[in-house]
């Protein structure tokens with residue numbers, strides 16, 4: 003039914019429709035005729051016939067049991083037959099591009115009345131443009147494919163390429179030169195890590211963890227070694243097609259035998275007799291985007307130690323999906339290299355110098371993960387704040403229970419501290435060369451990643467307690483919480499397990515200790 007067919011009723015008129023075969027209800031000043039729908043109601047008929055429901059305003063009861071988006075679904079929207087005279091609906095769904103007005107649902111710099119030393123006008127312009135694009139184009143695709151497991155739609159990848167979003171996710175640098183970013187919203191010359199943070203955090207708002215990884219995150223971690231260590235010829239071939247969304251790349255480091263321990267890797271690369279090619283043998287496991295990748299940035303054991311080599315999909319390369327606890331939309335793969343012949347020109351960095359290539363890459367990868375982790379924790383805060391205000395238990399809103407408020411307090415404090423530390427380190431990155439970042443920020447970024455993923459896991463546990471059974475149910479009001487609780491360990495493992503990172507940070511600090519330091 004279109005808006006123009008809607009009629010206007012008084013509350014007294016609605017009250018008269020209170021029989022099983024003539025059953026109207028009011029939700030947020032809108033009148034619904036559920037006479038026929040009651041037989042199909044997923045929550046059953048009986049609840050709709052309870053004495054407080056027929057002909058009544060059921061707004062509070064409805065929002066204690068359903069997401070607002072239920073009323074936006076076409077099959078339910080058409081149940082609306084009118085509105086209440088001289089009353090306006092006040093509850094609305096997310097408006098494309100708009101900031102949330104729920105406290106702490108946005109970082110301080112996006113919250114009205116607050117200030118930031120880091121974010122300038124160009125960051126705000128970019129944030130607004132990217133949010134609009136993500137809400138409008140990416141969010142629906144993310145929600146659909148997180149469930150059906152299909153890879154992100156090529157049309158979305160293409161639109162992101164048109165706006166040069168893939169390029170922006172590589173951070174500032176020469177690869178942006180001459181590009182029009184987000185239809186000219188920000189100049190390539192002024193693009194810095196805070197702009198990249200904005201892009202990363204806006205993508206995370208889709209609230210679909212597997213899809214988020216499926217959405218070219220292989221490029222975010224697999225392309226930088228090509229950009230920073232590839233030959234000019236290699237770059238001119240690979241970079242435009244990957245950033246243009248025509249080809250896909252992934253980072254292939256971890257194996258069944260070794261994950262965080264890169265020196266334990268067993269995939270080998272040996273030179274042919276004429277030294278013109280590498281022959282690669284071995285396998286890689288848990289490789290994000292590997293299922294559909296055209297290029298693989300592969301960590302190999304070589305005569306001189308550890309070397310990173312770019313492999314193009316060819317004879318001898320086979321990939322098969324691994325079923326993990328998030329969606330197969332991420333394209334997580336088990337990869338086998340069986341006598342794969344690769345030109346030596348595909349070596350990234352020095353032969354035997356792979357550890358430097360990897361370490362410098364890890365910093366950016368971990369920082370990206372911190373951006374996402376900080377942002378996703380806010381999604382939970384927003385959901386929990388709404389839930390505790392609208393849900394009643396023991397005859398009063400959940401928010402009236404001190405124990406619930408205490409959990410939310412911890413969530414907010416953790417998220418704010420992660421975001422603030424992240425902004426500080428982002429500022430350091432903006433003021434350091436890539437080499438300086440590799441030297442000075444490996445420790446702090448390792449700590450930040452460890453800290454943010456621990457915070458995220460605690461927040462997930464708390465949110466499940468707050469949502470109860472709905473926090474472990476894949477549909478309905480706790481859908482986001484269930485999804486987050488199930489997928490949050492990914493952040494704590496990818497890019498380095500928490501304990502490994504914590505130890506790395508302390509060892510870096512120990513190396514920096516002055517020789518004459520005594521207590």
Ligand code: HEM
Pocket residue numbers: 027034036043044045046049050055060063064067068069072073078081477478479
């Ligand atoms: C236009 C009116 C309504 C529509 C379109 C509607 C639709 C739905 C849908 C789609 C579900 C499945 C769960 C979900 O997707 O969230 C559901 C569940 C449910 N509904 Fe409704 N509903 C309406 C009104 C009501 C009313 C007035 C009540 C009574 C207070 C009610 C009680 C329930 C209950 C108890 C469940 C099961 C919830 C759960 O398992 O967590 N519904 N409804």
